[in-house]
Amino acid sequence: MSASFDILGIGNAIVDVIARADESLLGRLALAKGSMTLVDTARAESIYAAMGSGTESSGGSAANSCAAAASIGARVAFIGQVANDQLGQVFGHDIRAAGVAFDTPAAAGGPPTARCLILVTPDAQRTMCTYLGACVNLAEAAIVPERVQASRVTYLEGYLFDPPAAQAAFRKAAGLAHQAGRLVALALSDPFCVDRHRAAFRTLVADEVDILFANEAEILSLYQADRFEDALAAVRAETRVACLTRSEKGSVVVTPEQVIEIAAEPARVVDTTGAGDAYAAGFLAGYTAGRALAACGKMAAIAAAEAISHVGARPQADLRALVARI
């Protein structure tokens, strides 16, 4: 069946608040550098009060991937829950302006649109504190079957396992995709997130995931492995394709038949926020366009290099032009 969309992303609809921070601030706030911590309203307020002047921009892991994939030229849709407030309007505007179809109705009441407080330290590492807000109300009803059925790949972010109601939405989407003969992709998102939901992720990866994205810490956590090689062997037995990213060491695209090493693209690293999201975008844009796996990995590396070369997670350059040389 022909598809209306190459990629349907489903994830937390979040507005990022990005500020530069000293290492010492992470210590005072007891935050583990490079991680994503879930925070409640009170903790979000106290962290925000301690943060410097910020810039706001639309974020969310799968949403970032959707914006980047659309910038490459893929046909993309997104499902995620915002509230009917100013930040929800910002999120909706930005993802539509990126060329992504987005029509999940904003929640009329309940908590406000989600925010992710991002502290960028001088080493360009990002440390995130997420207030899930309206995302906790993403419900099964938001998963429009026709949209899943009409998308080549349904791409889910692991962070979506945190808001409890979203897990059901997550499983519904995966089920619908497979019933329609479509693919399911999953990004593991964060090692602590994997830790929180390891059993569920293991089942999902073994039973439902066709394309998996994980960085080194995440794949080690998933299989509780000590060595990268052991985790690679484990994932290889379970998924059609796994993309394992290793920052400046590049990435490895793994299938039951092949292990393809992809070099990292050179980049002046300013802010690593969104690097993994951009990687997934590049890979899926290539994959759904029928490109060879090595080319998909190269497109992924180019998109990731663009993402880390500036503050903020969404692309600022014309990704279509950047990947055209592949």
Place this chain on the structure above:
Amino acid sequence: MSASFDILGIGNAIVDVIARADESLLGRLALAKGSMTLVDTARAESIYAAMGSGTESSGGSAANSCAAAASIGARVAFIGQVANDQLGQVFGHDIRAAGVAFDTPAAAGGPPTARCLILVTPDAQRTMCTYLGACVNLAEAAIVPERVQASRVTYLEGYLFDPPAAQAAFRKAAGLAHQAGRLVALALSDPFCVDRHRAAFRTLVADEVDILFANEAEILSLYQADRFEDALAAVRAETRVACLTRSEKGSVVVTPEQVIEIAAEPARVVDTTGAGDAYAAGFLAGYTAGRALAACGKMAAIAAAEAISHVGARPQADLRALVARI
């Protein structure tokens, strides 16, 4: 009398929405490049819908100057009107995080916090559309006399003449400052703004302004002069100090006794948003610290060069370190 603050800024409290734009979009929206246009809710919505994905950051001309002056080390306070909404919280957080005292109560009802839609074209020029929102309710009551009396310089942005109620607040502040033996500084803000309020500005400059900031287009508009030299002669007869900025040609600091030429600092121009605001900040930080006029002008040029070297109006570098060489 000793002062608690070096600078008290009074201006529109605005959150900027910045997006890159092609020249052709300005044409389709019928916007004059480099200008600031006031827009109502409907026009703001249609322009926002036509804009690309944006980033939000606190703005407002005088507020930007306050943040930059505080970054240099001046003791700074700000008065401006936000609404009790998400963007108002962002504005309040950011200006306080910059080290500026800000305690104007947020308006409980009425229009939302002001937004400025900023289109940055490939030539780094910025074109602004301002929805004044809650700023139209800045009232005389917001001008706390003790704060004006305790500040060496009360610094007013010309844009404040647009919301009608704010003009009274503006005059009250100027009057209080002079009664307390303090100085009044004014930025002319925009040639169209000068056009809208020329008679009022002329009276104000002649009678109330000690330190005037204007770019070439603004000072020509104020005196309806054709030649820069004529405008310079006119302003020289009316103010204690006038700082006339000329983009890459540098600036001229004019007093009844002297005309001091200040070279522009070298900069890679990315986005000119906030250049004039940063210039005023550098000058006033120097002036209130008792520096010689040439040094004040140099500090102004350094702050302006920093502002145009990145997207967004507020400083991203440590301005105190940058001006330390003066």
